[in-house]
Amino acid sequence: MTNSSYRKIVLALVPVVAFLAVLFYLHDAGSKTHHTATQYGTVPRGGGTLVFATEREPLCLDPHVYGDMPQVYIAEQYLDRLVSMDEQGMLHPWLATSWEVADGGLTYIFHLRHDVTFTDGTRFDATAVKSNLDHMVDPATQSGTAGGYIRQYTRTDILDPYTAAVHLSSPYSAFLNVLAQGFLGIESPKALSRPRDVNCQSPVGSGPFIITHWDHQSEVVLKKNPAYAWAPPTSRHQGPAWLDGIVWRFVSEPSVRFAMLQAGEVGVIDSVPPESETPAKSNPDVSLLMADRPGNPTNGTLNTLRSPFNDIRVREAFIRSADIDGALGSIFFHHYARAGGPLSPSTPDYSPDFEHTKDYDPKRANELLDEAGWQDRDPEGYRVREGKRLIVHIPISTVLAPADRTLWEQVQATARQTGFDVRMEPLSETANIARSDAWDYDVRIGYWNTNTPDVLRIVFGSAFTNHFQHGIHQNASGYSSPAFDKVVAQALATQDARQRKALYRQAQEIIAKAHLQITTYSQTTRLGVFSNVHDVRIEPSLRVINFHDAWMIP
Numbered sequence: 444m445t446n447s448s449y450r451k452i453v454l455a456l457v458p459v460v461a462f463l464a465v466l467f468y469l470h471d472a473g474s475k476t477h478h479t480a481t482q483y484g485t486v487p488r489g490g491g492t493l494v495f496a497t498e499r500e501p502l503c504l505d506p507h508v509y510g511d512m513p514q515v516y517i518a519e520q521y522l523d524r525l526v527s528m529d530e531q532g533m534l535h536p537w538l539a540t541s542w543e544v545a546d547g548g549l550t551y552i553f554h555l556r557h558d559v560t561f562t563d564g565t566r567f568d569a570t571a572v573k574s575n576l577d578h579m580v581d582p583a584t585q586s587g588t589a590g591g592y593i594r595q596y597t598r599t600d601i602l603d604p605y606t607a608a609v610h611l612s613s614p615y616s617a618f619l620n621v622l623a624q625g626f627l628g629i630e631s632p633k634a635l636s637r638p639r640d641v642n643c644q645s646p647v648g649s650g651p652f653i654i655t656h657w658d659h660q661s662e663v664v665l666k667k668n669p670a671y672a673w674a675p676p677t678s679r680h681q682g683p684a685w686l687d688g689i690v691w692r693f694v695s696e697p698s699v700r701f702a703m704l705q706a707g708e709v710g711v712i713d714s715v716p717p718e719s720e721t722p723a724k725s726n727p728d729v730s731l732l733m734a735d736r737p738g739n740p741t742n743g744t745l746n747t748l749r750s751p752f753n754d755i756r757v758r759e760a761f762i763r764s765a766d767i768d769g770a771l772g773s774i775f776f777h778h779y780a781r782a783g784g785p786l787s788p789s790t791p792d793y794s795p796d797f798e799h800t801k802d803y804d805p806k807r808a809n810e811l812l813d814e815a816g817w818q819d820r821d822p823e824g825y826r827v828r829e830g831k832r833l834i835v836h837i838p839i840s841t842v843l844a845p846a847d848r849t850l851w852e853q854v855q856a857t858a859r860q861t862g863f864d865v866r867m868e869p870l871s872e873t874a875n876i877a878r879s880d881a882w883d884y885d886v887r888i889g890y891w892n893t894n895t896p897d898v899l900r901i902v903f904g905s906a907f908t909n910h911f912q913h914g915i916h917q918n919a920s921g922y923s924s925p926a927f928d929k930v931v932a933q934a935l936a937t938q939d940a941r942q943r944k945a946l947y948r949q950a951q952e953i954i955a956k957a958h959l960q961i962t963t964y965s966q967t968t969r970l971g972v973f974s975n976v977h978d979v980r981i982e983p984s985l986r987v988i989n990f991h992d993a994w995m996i997p
Contacts, residue, residue, distance in 0.1 A: 459638060478775075483709040487680070487978065491995040495988075496700045497713040499842055500693045502872065504654060504663065506626045507579050510588020512892060512966075512987070515625040516713070517691060519982060519989050520665055521562075522648035525553060525572070526619055527675035528894065528984040532791065533699040535618050537675045538629060548614035548936070555605040559673050561631035563647045569607040573599035574632035576609065584639065591892075591917050592621040592900055614936040616943070623984045624894065629781040649673070651684040651991040663691040679978060685994035695961055697844070701971065704729060710995065713988065715969040716846065717778035723971060732970040732979060734986040737790035738898045739891040740782035742853070742960040743837065746885050748921035751817075751833055758958040760811035761835065763804040764861035765961050770853040774846050778962040785954045787901060787965035789986075792896040792947040797955040799964070803941035808861045816863065824864030835865045837886040840875040850963065851888065879919070887919040890966050894984045896947045898929040899926025903954055920959040927953045 506522070508514075510970050527537040535734035539553040559567035579589040580596050595611040595618075602608055611618065621627060634647035646655055651674070652665040666688040674681050692709070694700045697716035703709045705726060715731060716724065723729045745752040745761065771779050781787065784797035812818075817826040817833050826833035835858070839848060848867075855865040870878065878884055891898050901907055905920035905928050927950060934946040968986045972979055978992045 487683055487685050487992075487994040488996070489994070490684045490687055491996060491997060492690060493686050493711065493976065493990065493993065494692060494709040494989075495692045495711045495713070496692045496694045496696065496703055496709045498693070498695050498700070498844065499974065500660060503822060504657060505630065505639075505643050505646040506628055506641060507575075507584055507589045507630070508643055509587050510586060510591075510626050515985060516987050517654075517663060517665075518625040518628045518648075519987050520652040520689065520991075521646070521650040521668075522630065523559070523650050523673065523675075524625070524628055525622050527677050528620070529677050530983045532894070532983070533916055534623060538673070540970075542619070546752060548616065548938075549611050551604070551609045551611075551618060551786060553606065553607045553609065556673060557605055557710050559649050560613065560670065560672075561633070561647055561649045562653045562668055563631050563633055565631045565633045565647075567629065567649055568604050569601040570604075571629060571632045572607040572609070574635055575627075575629050578630075579637050581625065587917060588627045592624075592627065593618070594906070609919060613932075616935050616938065617895040620895045620984075621893070621897075621954040625982075625985060625987065652689060655688075662693060665691065674991060677983065679980070680992060684991050686990060693853045695842075697846075704971045705897050707973055707975075710973050711979055711988070712971045714844070715967070715971045719971075720776075720778060728974040730972045730974070732968075732972055732981060734981045735787065735789045735966050736892045736966040736986040737787055737895075737966060738893040738966070739785060739960075740787045740962045740965045741847075741888075741890045742962045743854070743886040743888050744902075744919040744960050745958070746882060746919070746921060748887075751835070752885060754815050755813040755958055756811045757817070757833075759801075759864060760808040760815070761858060762801045762859065762958055762961050763808040763811070764858040764862070764863060765854045766803040766857045767850075767854075767961065767963050768803065769857075770850045771964060774849050774853070775964070779967070782962050782965045785903075785951050785960065785961065786896060789965065790896055790898070791894070792944045794891070794948045794951050796948070797951050800955045801958065802858075803856075805861055819833060820862060824859070824862065825864045832864050833862060834866060835885045836883075837865060837867050837888065838875050838878045838884050839867050839869050839871050839888070841869060841870050843888065847888075854961065880916070882916075882921070886961075889919065891917075892966050892985055897931070897935060899934070899947065899950050899954065900928075903959065904928055904931060922954075922957060922959055923985040924953065924957070984993070 449701050475586045499513045506514040506518040523538050526537040527535045538556055541554045542554045576596055578584055581587050595613050595883040597610045597612050600608040631647035634642055640944055651668055653668050655666050656664040667684050669683050671683045700712040704712045721730055735778055745758050747753050768781055777814045788795040817828045819827045858865050879887055901917045903922050905923035908921050930946050934943050937943050955979045968981055975996045977994050980989045980992050982989045
């Protein structure tokens with residue numbers, strides 16, 4: 444197969460395929476944002492090891508496996524991608540110098556850099572692209588995120604050492620956008636050939652940092668890649684990182700992380716608790732750097748495949764029995780804005796029309812339960828039907844943040860007033876995943892961060908309800924609607940931005956009316972930065988931290 448086989452489209456004319464612009468912003472919560480070199484009258488300087496404290500440890504350091512946010516945080520530091528995204532949502536070259544779209548959107552031809560080497564000495568080329576895409580969709584990888592994004596992928600043809608033709612089974616207008624995410628970072632094919640668990644421990648990339656050691660339940664240690672010379676155009680400088688290394692420390696308790704930051708024991712922390720924002724504002728040594736993430740907001744998804752939520756009236760009643768606005772105010776001090784619809788407000792093609800379709804309304808919730816036949820109550824006040832109590836099982840992972848657990852306890856309390864017996868069941872993360880894979884839940888707590896409204900298809904599309912990749916199913920509700928599937932498929936196939944926006948609005952309407960989730964707030968990157976650390980950056984595609992440009996004053 445040769446290049447002449449394709450109808451080529453020059454890169455300059457290729458549209459930004461999933462959306463025209465991303466609403467990217469860094470809000471400072473009324474405080475300071477990160478320090479800059481200009482502010483200190485100096486220029487970036489090399490050296491120093493930064494200590495970063497975050498709340499959650501990943502299950503695997505390879506972002507192709509599973510696919511949770513702690514993985515992509517680390518992947519951002521040691522992996523590069525084929526394409527990059529800027530703060531306006533525009534796509535730019537990275538490991539791919541250019542690309543062409545052919546065959547009605549079924550083929551993407553990538554022309555690759557010739558000068559990139561992975562840190563194990565393996566060269567980056569078309570074979571590496573093929574190895575990585577094949578790895579993501581291999582069922583043995585158990586890739587719930589990367590593999591889920593590229594289910595349309597069929598194969599890669601190597602046209603020459605630095606030209607790869609990637610074939611899809613159906614048009615996928617979001618393809619380039621998801622390739623810009625860290626979950627689809629490019630790893631050394633030599634490293635990928637090792638057993639999955641070995642690669643989880645020590646994956647290899649071509650990025651600005653190298654993973655040297657993972658001390659489980661404690662820290663991951665990274666050192667600078669001195670040969671790095673292929674940063675994306677969104678970086679503030681080309682060449683190696685300024686830092687000598689990073690100690691990526693796991694500190695689960697939010698108040699402990701913030702105390703470490705205030706004392707200067709760490710340079711940066713993640714997940715600054717809302718109650719710490721006020722003291723951060725009054726501390727001259729602490730700055731805040733924050734950004735809301737796009738995608739499907741933090742939520743509890745209702746399992747429609749079994750009782751009681753196989754009845755839409757009971758689903759709506761449960762959603763309307765939950766006082767989310769009150770919980771967000773009391774727990775998060777109004778620092779987290781409500782995300783009421785199926786898309787977070789920073790998501791492309793988000794419509795605000797569905798923000799209030801599921802507001803707290805206990806009167807309506809009681810009417811709906813009466814209509815559904817749950818008219819009686821037992822001596823404890825819970826609804827019963829035919830002698831059976833109205834029970835809702837919610838597995839709660841032990842890695843869930845304490846504030847989020849409190850939020851669901853408040854849901855439990857307000858739902859009890861309507862007659863729901865909500866049972867929160869603490870589990871290890873491994874046990875929680877097993878329960879999820881077996882559909883053994885009534886509510887699954889989660890979120891999905893992504894830079895395209897195609898998240899709707901992944902989270903609610905019928906194709907994602909099966910036991911994809913050894914039991915992993917992205918559609919946690921089990922919802923299946925031919926009408927919805929048709930709308931999101933049309934959105935993926937069109938290159939007309941206005942038509943796509945209208946289709947995604949229609950998709951949001953269908954989902955809102957199906958009452959499939961209690962949505963709470965948008966996921967947010969919330970960083971605290973100590974005064975001697977500068978130019979910490981939040982990358983645009985997923986709003987996660989990037990340390991390539993960061994530097995320190997001793």
